[in-house]
Amino acid sequence: MNDVQHIDPQGQDEILLKVDGTPQCPRCGSDTVLLARYQHSWKNNRGEDVPGIKEAVLCRGCDQTDPEAAELLALFTVDEQVTPENLETFGGLAAAWVESVRQRTVDEALLAAQHELWCRGEL
Numbered sequence: 001m002n003d004v005q006h007i008d009p010q011g012q013d014e015i016l017l018k019v020d021g022t023p024q025c026p027r028c029g030s031d032t033v034l035l036a037r038y039q040h041s042w043k044n045n046r047g048e049d050v051p052g053i054k055e056a057v058l059c060r061g062c063d064q065t066d067p068e069a070a071e072l073l074a075l076f077t078v079d080e081q082v083t084p085e086n087l088e089t090f091g092g093l094a095a096a097w098v099e100s101v102r103q104r105t106v107d108e109a110l111l112a113a114q115h116e117l118w119c120r121g122e123l
């Protein structure tokens with residue numbers, strides 16, 4: 001199985017999913033099952049959109065608690081690999097997982113920004 005390019009139905013969002021040769025988990029050091037590379041734009045301090053690319057890995061150990069990740073991990077457990085038969089399910093679950101990762105990253109960025117303001121006594 002090679003890399004999978006998932007494009008959402010609206011065609012706005014491109015996600016590259018890699019299932020071969022995925023890196024080790026940055027959190028626990030074990031092998032991961034999936035690497036997703038997705039577009040992630042952020043706003044600079046002038047409020048302009050800055051397009052960027054982010055990566056996320058799916059780890060059997062660390063990601064079980066995330067409902068979207070757990071569903072995706074369940075697919076890997078059942079099917080062990082991505083095949084033409086489960087590709088559609090896989091793409092959908094992977095897109096949902098990337099979306100949840102993206103929300104989480106945004107929240108963290110927001111929290112960090114608020115924390116900074118708070119530290120400077122502006123909040």
Ligand SMILES: [Zn+2]
Nearest residue numbers: 025028059062
């Ligand atoms: Zn891990």
